[in-house]
Amino acid sequence: MYKVEFSENNTAVIIVDKTELDINKTLDCGQAFRWNKVADNWWIGVAFNSLVSLKQCSYKQYENAILTNVTKDNLPKLIEYLDLATDYTSEISKLNLDNYATKAYNYSRGIHILRQNLFETIVTFLMSSCNTMRNIRNIVNKLSERYGEKLEVCIDNQTFTSYTFPTLKQLSDATVAEFQELSMGFRAEYLYQFIQQLKANSSALDKLKDCSYNTAITSLKSLNGIGDKVANCICLFGLHHVEAFPIDTHIKHIIENEYNGYLDIKSFGNIAGIIQQYMFYYETFGSNTRY
DNA sequence: ACCCAGGCCTGGA
DNA sequence: TCCAGGCATGGG
Numbered sequence: 001m002y003k004v005e006f007s008e009n010n011t012a013v014i015i016v017d018k019t020e021l022d023i024n025k026t027l028d029c030g031q032a033f034r035w036n037k038v039a040d041n042w043w044i045g046v047a048f049n050s051l052v053s054l055k056q057c058s059y060k061q062y063e064n065a066i067l068t069n070v071t072k073d074n075l076p077k078l079i080e081y082l083d084l085a086t087d088y089t090s091e092i093s094k095l096n097l098d099n100y101a102t103k104a105y106n107y108s109r110g111i112h113i114l115r116q117n118l119f120e121t122i123v124t125f126l127m128s129s130c131n132t133m134r135n136i137r138n139i140v141n142k143l144s145e146r147y148g149e150k151l152e153v154c155i156d157n158q159t160f161t162s163y164t165f166p167t168l169k170q171l172s173d174a175t176v177a178e179f180q181e182l183s184m185g186f187r188a189e190y191l192y193q194f195i196q197q198l199k200a201n202s203s204a205l206d207k208l209k210d211c212s213y214n215t216a217i218t219s220l221k222s223l224n225g226i227g228d229k230v231a232n233c234i235c236l237f238g239l240h241h242v243e244a245f246p247i248d249t250h251i252k253h254i255i256e257n258e259y260n261g262y263l264d265i266k267s268f269g270n271i272a273g274i275i276q277q278y279m280f281y282y283e284t285f286g287s288n289t290r291y
Numbered sequence: 292a293c294c295c296a297g298g299c300c301t302g303g304a
Numbered sequence: 305t306c307c308a309g310g311c312a313t314g315g316g
Contacts, residue, residue, distance in 0.1 A: 030297060129298035135314060136297080185312025190299085227299050248297040280297070 002084050004075065007067070012075050013059055014066040014082075020089055021082065022110025023056045023066060029111055029281045031237045033124055033137040034144065034165065044153075044160050046144075047116075048077040051151040051162055069155055083112045083240075091271055098267065100258040101275055107286055108278035113242060118205055120165040121238030122220075125230045126190045135183070140165070142182040147171055168202075171195050190225025197223065213241040236273040245272040250283045 002016035014021075027035040027043050035045035042055040052070060059065035070078045079085065092105060127139045147166035152159060172195060179188035198204060208216055216239055220231040232246035245265050247255075255263045265272040 125297080128296095130296060130311080130313095131298085132296045132314075134296090138314090180312085183313060186299090186310090187312080225299065229298060233297070246297070249295085250297070284297085 001087060004079075006072070010071055012068045012070045012072070012078065014068065014078075014084070015059070015062050016064065016066065016084065018056065018064045019109050020087070021066070021084065021112050023054050025108060025111045025281060026082075026114065027054075028285075029108070029277060030133055030284065031277065032114055032116060033133070033140050034162075036162075038160070044155075044162070046151065046162050046164055047081045048074070049164050050074060050077075051153040051160065052078065053153065053155050053160075069153060081115055083115055086112070088112060088274065091274070095269055095271075095275075096267065097275070100254070101268070101279065104278040104282040105275070108281040111274075111277055111281060113236065113240065113274060113277065115240055116237055117165065118209065118234075118238040119168060122194065122226075122234050123165075123191060125233045125237070126194060126225050127184060127187050128233065129187065129225070129227075129230060131187075139182055139184055139187075143179075146178075146182065147174065168195065168198050172199055187225065190223075193224050209239065213239075213243055216241065217244075232273075236276075242273040243270045245276045248280075250280055251276065254279055254283055 002014055002020070005013045005015060007013055023043055024037075024041060027045065028037070032045070035043045038044050039055075041057055042053070044051065044053050046052065050070075053068060055067040057065065057067065059067065068078065088111075089109075097105060123143070124136065124140050127136050131139075144163040144165050147170045148163035151162050151164060154160075171191075174192070174195070176188050176192045179191055182188075184191065208219060211219065213235055216235050217228075217231045220226050220234055221228070226234070229246050229248055232244040235241040235244035236246060245268075255261060265275075268275040
């Protein structure tokens with residue numbers, strides 16, 4: 001549950017418990033790659049084509065709040081982006097989680113699955129195969145700097161700059177060689193082909209938003225560079241099909257070591273993707289020495 | 292010098 | 305159906 005107040009300068013303050021929405025975990029867990037941590041518990045990034053500031057701290061009588069630079073007109077977009085209408089605590093309590101999933105949840109609690117732009121999500125996860133989160137971040141930031149539009153915002157007398165994620169139109173004339181200059185490597189070809197397909201079929205993304213999870217997976221996998229894992233990431237992060245369960249190297253590792261090689265995701269109901277994200281975060285950021 | 296990273300595609304058994 | 309090798313790039 002959450003509520004919203006407005007500060008003296010008419011920006012929205014979201015009152016929400018950190019166990020329900022933790023911005024550090026949510027913005028750093030590997031679902032979005034264009035948020036920058038500018039201080040402790042303070043992030044700046046681009047969402048719904050605006051430069052957004054989110055700072056989680058105490059506020060007045062509240063122990064936990066999220067201070068934003070978002071005014072009333074854009075507030076619904078922010079609420080939607082952060083998926084605040086969903087009460088994750090309540091959804092999880094309906095499940096009967098096994099021991100490992102419980103440990104992962106306890107560690108990762110506060111992650112929300114963002115409702116990100118579909119085009120941006122597809123491009124981002126086309127860059128993800130056989131890559132590190134750091135390199136993905138590098139690539140999509142360079143792509144935005146090169147083809148997006150500059151945004152500036154001033155907060156607390158500090159000026160922050162970023163760039164919108166490029167639109168299809170802004171990428172429509174780019175060449176494979178140009179993409180390769182941004183360290184995409186073999187993924188440049190994937191992106192180029194995706195752009196060409198969209199140019200030929202401009203309603204493809206809208207159709208994708210309307211269809212079921214299974215249909216979306218099939219449709220996405222018909223694109224060069226999208227296999228099972230990337231298709232599931234796009235379904236989860238770009239289409240908000242929270243039943244999608246992407247299996248990457250880390251999740252494979254968990255299945256081998258924690259589930260003796262076989263994991264039945266049925267016990268995660270229709271929100272397996274949320275549990276997956278808890279596990280991914282616990283595995284990659286939890287206190288093991290491999291990272 | 293090797294190994295790995297939020298994999299995918301192709302070719303061959 | 306499953307497996308090996310190749311694919312660019314950057315970091316440990």
